[in-house]
Amino acid sequence: RKEVEQDPGPFNVPEGATVAFNCTYSNSASQSFFWYRQDCRKEPKLLMSVYSSGNEDGRFTAQLNRASQYISLLIRDSKLSDSATYLCVVTSHTGGFKTIFGAGTRLFVKA
Amino acid sequence: DAGVTQSPTHLIKTRGQHVTLRCSPISGHKSVSWYQQVLGQGPQFIFQYYEKEERGRGNFPDRFSARQFPNYSSELNVNALLLGDSALYLCASSSAGAGTEKLFFGSGTQLSVL
Numbered sequence: 001r002k003e004v005e006q007d008p009g010p011f012n013v014p015e016g017a018t019v020a021f022n023c024t025y026s027n028s029a030s031q032s033f034f035w036y037r038q039d040c041r042k043e044p045k046l047l048m049s050v051y052s053s054g055n056e057d058g059r060f061t062a063q064l065n066r067a068s069q070y071i072s073l074l075i076r077d078s079k080l081s082d083s084a085t086y087l088c089v090v091t092s093h094t095g096g097f098k099t100i101f102g103a104g105t106r107l108f109v110k111a
Numbered sequence: 112d113a114g115v116t117q118s119p120t121h122l123i124k125t126r127g128q129h130v131t132l133r134c135s136p137i138s139g140h141k142s143v144s145w146y147q148q149v150l151g152q153g154p155q156f157i158f159q160y161y162e163k164e165e166r167g168r169g170n171f172p173d174r175f176s177a178r179q180f181p182n183y184s185s186e187l188n189v190n191a192l193l194l195g196d197s198a199l200y201l202c203a204s205s206s207a208g209a210g211t212e213k214l215f216f217g218s219g220t221q222l223s224v225l
Binding site: 004031032036042043044045046049087091092093096097098099100101102103104 | 152153156208210213217219
């Protein structure tokens with residue numbers, strides 16, 4: 001089992017749609033959680049951190065459920081510019097420090 | 112201010128050779144981490160260094176090694192290259208290396224092993 005698993009995608013949605021991405025992690029001792037965005041042939045960039053209380057940044061909402069070891073990202077009112085790969089990221093200090101990326105979920109937003 | 116810089120941007124090597132990739136973090140950042148990304152996959156964690164000490168290592172063979180210098184720049188070395196080492200190698204820097212802060216990535220080094 002992979003340490004971080006994401007919806008395989010790709011997701012093809014029209015502009016204005018709401019889309020949700022899911023992510024699960026296997027290490028219950030994981031400490032920090034993030035969503036990164038990666039455009040084609042570019043480096044990953046932080047989209048948002050994820051907190052147990054849930055957090056929102058404009059059209060983006062992230063949720064963390066530690067009991068279920070589950071992370072989600074909701075994008076409302078999708079824009080063409082949201083087309084990218086979304087990477088779920090988990091850090092842990094078990095047996096040394098690690099930053100684990102999921103395989104990513106590709107999103108295509110169509111006009 | 113300059114972002115994370117990596118060199119070279121592209122590299123072609125043959126099997127069995129070794130390669131050294133370089134990374135300069137953002138000024139003031141003391142932590143550097145290295146990742147391998149193959150097409151269609153997320154970045155795979157290789158190493159993290161903080162204040163010149165290794166703090167974490169991913170599931171990579173001993174052919175992969177790294178170090179961090181007093182100026183916080185870093186090198187990733189790969190010996191006895193295999194075809195499967197062909198990938199984009201990304202370096203990221205962060206302020207404290209605690210795992211709670213934002214990672215800033217360089218544009219990467221594209222390594223092709225023939």
